[in-house]
């Protein structure tokens with residue numbers, strides 16, 4: 502059975518869990534990272550030299566980098582609807598997966614660190630405001646893309662949503678001022694219809 506190493510509160514682990522749910526894949530998950538520690542254990546570093554989560558073991562194959570894991574699972578388990586085989590169709594999904602890593606994740610990570618993991622008296626208001634503005638600018642780009650289609654890559658949910666889902670959820674639940682982005686909100690509500698999203702993404706942020 503597929504083994505997933507990583508705490509279930511990690512956004513990058515959550516992508517993999519939601520992906521498994523969409524593909525109907527059984528898995529065993531082992532808590533690691535955050536309060537569970539274990540990231541620097543030699544046995545874990547031998548699997549993933551970054552000491553980060555998630556890491557997936559599929560038989561003899563070890564995979565790290567959450568987006569790569571999602572691509573692998575979709576390609577291996579009939580997930581063409583999530584990750585098209587056609588190279589042109591694939592670009593519409595992959596650009597948002599890359600955008601997730603390069604554009605959406607950095608400010609959302611600052612908001613997580615500051616608003617959830619830092620005591621109120623120690624927070625950096627300037628850093629929070631800068632990250633809020635950067636995140637709002639990023640989500641405004643997604644808002645534009647969603648003007649003409651229900652999902653980022655077209656008419657159906659793909660890995661674009663699976664890799665961005667946790668960040669969109671957090672954007673809507675953090676105590677911050679948000680510009681009104683109605684397409685983004687409707688898209689988030691569409692994701693909330695998925696059982697895997699409700700089970701793995703909409704949990705307490707830690």
Ligand SMILES: N[C@@H](CCC(=O)N[C@@H](CS)C(=O)NCC(=O)O)C(=O)O
Nearest residue numbers: 511512513534535553554555566567
């Ligand atoms: N680019 C990596 C990032 C992995 C990463 O930074 N994971 C975080 C959790 S979201 C982590 O391992 N943090 C340390 C910990 O949980 O102890 C991926 O997408 O898998």
